[in-house]
Amino acid sequence: MALAVTSSSSTAVSNSSFPRFSSSSEPKALQFGSFSILDKPRVVSGALNLSQRHSLVKPVRAEPQRKDSTVPLAATTVASEVDEKQELHYEQLASDLENASPLEIMDKALEQFGNDIAIAFSGAEDVALIEYAHMTGRPFRVFSLDTGRLNPETYRLFDAVETRYNIHIEYMFPDAVEVQALVRTKGLFSFYEDGHQECCRVRKVRPLRRALKGLRAWITGQRKDQSPGTRSEVPVVQVDPVFEGLDGGIGSLVKWNPVANVKGHDIWNFLRTMNVPVNALHSQGYVSIGCEPCTRPVLPGQHEREGRWWWEDAKAKECGLHKGNIKQEDAAQLSGNGKGTTDANATVADIFNSQSVVSLSRTGIENLVKLENRKEPWLVVLYAPWCPFCQAMEESYVDLAEKLEGSGIKVGKFRADGEHKDFAKQQLELGSFPTILFFPKHSSRPIKYPSEKRDVDSLLAFVNALR
Numbered sequence: 001m002a003l004a005v006t007s008s009s010s011t012a013v014s015n016s017s018f019p020r021f022s023s024s025s026e027p028k029a030l031q032f033g034s035f036s037i038l039d040k041p042r043v044v045s046g047a048l049n050l051s052q053r054h055s056l057v058k059p060v061r062a063e064p065q066r067k068d069s070t071v072p073l074a075a076t077t078v079a080s081e082v083d084e085k086q087e088l089h090y091e092q093l094a095s096d097l098e099n100a101s102p103l104e105i106m107d108k109a110l111e112q113f114g115n116d117i118a119i120a121f122s123g124a125e126d127v128a129l130i131e132y133a134h135m136t137g138r139p140f141r142v143f144s145l146d147t148g149r150l151n152p153e154t155y156r157l158f159d160a161v162e163t164r165y166n167i168h169i170e171y172m173f174p175d176a177v178e179v180q181a182l183v184r185t186k187g188l189f190s191f192y193e194d195g196h197q198e199c200c201r202v203r204k205v206r207p208l209r210r211a212l213k214g215l216r217a218w219i220t221g222q223r224k225d226q227s228p229g230t231r232s233e234v235p236v237v238q239v240d241p242v243f244e245g246l247d248g249g250i251g252s253l254v255k256w257n258p259v260a261n262v263k264g265h266d267i268w269n270f271l272r273t274m275n276v277p278v279n280a281l282h283s284q285g286y287v288s289i290g291c292e293p294c295t296r297p298v299l300p301g302q303h304e305r306e307g308r309w310w311w312e313d314a315k316a317k318e319c320g321l322h323k324g325n326i327k328q329e330d331a332a333q334l335s336g337n338g339k340g341t342t343d344a345n346a347t348v349a350d351i352f353n354s355q356s357v358v359s360l361s362r363t364g365i366e367n368l369v370k371l372e373n374r375k376e377p378w379l380v381v382l383y384a385p386w387c388p389f390c391q392a393m394e395e396s397y398v399d400l401a402e403k404l405e406g407s408g409i410k411v412g413k414f415r416a417d418g419e420h421k422d423f424a425k426q427q428l429e430l431g432s433f434p435t436i437l438f439f440p441k442h443s444s445r446p447i448k449y450p451s452e453k454r455d456v457d458s459l460l461a462f463v464n465a466l467r
Contacts, residue, residue, distance in 0.1 A: 087239045090254060094235040098261070105236050105258040106132040109219055110140055113254070116216035116246065118143050120208075121169060123154045123289060125267045126221040127161060127276050128259060133219075134165055143170040143211055147203040148179070149291040153280040160277035172207040179203065189293060196294060196309050203291070212243045217254040225263055226288070226305060234260040264304065301454025303392035312432070348386045350415075351394045356401035358412040362423070365414045368439055369427060369446070378410045378439040379463055380446075382424055384417035387433040393454040400459050409467060438466050 097105050109117060110133065118141040119129050133140040144158065158169055182190070182202055191199045212218060222234045237256050245253030259267060264287075271278055281289055285297030287304040298307040360368065360380065368378060381397060383390040401411035416424035416433070424430035428437060429448050436449035436459070449462055 087251065090237050090239050091235075094237045097236045100236070102128070102258040102262060103132050103135055105256065106219070107136045107138070109217065109237070109256040109258070110136055110138040113217040115139070115141070117141070117218060117256070118170070118211075118215055119219045120144070120221075121158075121161070122221075123150075123157045123279050125259075125264070125271065125278075127157075127278060128267050128270055129219060129221050130161060130165055130167075131270075131274055131276050132258060140167075141170065142167055143172060145204050145207050145211075146171045146173050147291050148174065149203070149293060151279075151281060151289070151292045151295070154289065157277055157279045164277055170211075172211045174203040174207050178206070191294065191309075192311060195312060209243060212240075212245060212253055214246060215253065216245045216247070217256060219256045219258065221259055222257045223259055223262060223264065223267070236260050299451075299453045300458065301393045301396045302452060303388045306389050306392070306452070351385045351391060352381065352383065352397055352413045354398045354401055356405050356411060357398060358410060360412045360414045362420055365428070371439075372443075374439060374441050376408050376410055377441045377467060378412055379404070379459075380412045380414055380437050380439065382414055382416040382428055382430050382433070382435040382437065384415065384433045386417075390434045393434060396454055396456045396459065399456050400463075403456070403460065404463070407467075409463060436462075438463065440466060 097108065100108075106129070119133060120126070121130065121142045121144045123144075130140075130142060142161075161167075162169055179202055182199065186194075186198075218240075224234050234257050236258065237254065239251050240253040240255040241250070243253050244250065279286070279289055281295075285299075286295060286307060287298045288308050289295050290308055294309050296307050298304055365380070368374075368380070379400075381390075381393075385391075397411075404411055414420075414424075414428075416428070416430055416435075421430070424435075428446070429435065434454075436454075437446040438449065439446045447466060449459070451458060451462070
């Protein structure tokens with residue numbers, strides 16, 4: 001898909017980079033890839049119409065100009081104390097709102113920040129955020145990051161949302177020069193070889209940073225259950241630990257997460273009940289939706305984030321937009337540096353706990369590899385208990401083990417992170433967690449399960465084909 005940009009450098013991102021709202025009734029077409037989205041004058045939800053509100057609101061992408069000056073040490077100290085008080089204030093507010101509904105949290109956010117707050121909309125379930133904002137009856141703003149590599153279905157969703165809610169999404173685009181340099185130097189699909197972080201930084205993180213420079217707060221669709229390894233302690237409101245707001249400096253931006261405590265299935269029940277537009281890709285098995293080259297449907301037994309950057313290990317399933325919500329101990333767990341089990345890893349509850357699943361030690365798995373004439377075949381999962389994708393298949397794997405009891409096939413598990421990771425990579429073909437191996441009865445070489453379908457029927461079909 002062609003990259004849609006409006007300027008050739010980040011410094012050129014100015015008022016002219018965003019759609020102007022005129023009184024003309026003649027629609028203008030914005031070109032996205034192979035089809036157009038009509039730029040129609042619309043009226044925003046709430047008391048002000050959009051053109052009136054636009055004159056009152058600082059552009060979402062504005063980077064404020066600040067005069068260079070020498071700040072006295074005393075003033076710096078006072079500012080630091082203010083930041084600490086602000087952080088404590090929002091920690092208390094997060095505690096007070098912990099059991100509040102998403103609607104109540106959204107209303108509080110819009111009430112406190114008015115025109116200086118905006119909803120970050122990436123499609124998918126983020127429609128729920130806009131529906132909650134609409135239900136408050138307050139004016140609200142919406143911005144979105146157009147990476148230039150989104151699915152056509154995502155662009156169509158954007159247009160449907162604008163139409164339903166009578167709003168105009170404020171699009172942020174990556175810097176054309178940076179994208180050009182990346183593609184010319186490393187090609188269109190370099191992220192398949194060296195990881196997605198560099199591409200995400202150019203196409204998502206930096207445009208987001210520019211957008212947030214024009215705000216004092218933003219609203220996201222983060223949920224704790226989206227990625228148990230990295231988002232398990234997302235608060236409903238916090239001082240953003242990474243990005244800067246309108247006033248500049250860490251602590252100048254507040255981040256609201258109204259659906260942090262809501263389960264994914266509850267979000268979908270809400271969307272169906274309200275009959276709002278959703279991304280057509282959801283009906284094709286997509287759950288978490290990002291850029292087209294980096295997103296695919298989720299298979300049975302997989303966690304929803306496994307549809308993103310599927311060629312990478314669990315440690316890389318974040319793009320950088322919410323890295324401030326990754327706990328330090330989570331980072332240690334996800335590093336997979338092979339230097340031994342950290343204290344953080346040691347405290348994670350083990351998984352696949354069942355009398356039907358044999359827990360293999362390092363010596364046990366080594367002996368299993370060495371045996372050329374086994375008395376019975378083995379099915380073994382190489383796992384890490386902190387891995388959300390291992391957690392997602394726990395139920396199906398345990399069910400399979402119970403079904404195979406008495407069949408002559410042993411079902412086992414081997415924890416292959418920490419100090420065992422290098423061994424597992426070299427001797428057991430570990431690529432990412434989880435890896436499933438079948439050790440035949442009369443062969444020394446294990447057979448790696450080739451599919452990412454981890455439901456009971458798929459795993460059983462694999463075993464029956466080899467037993």
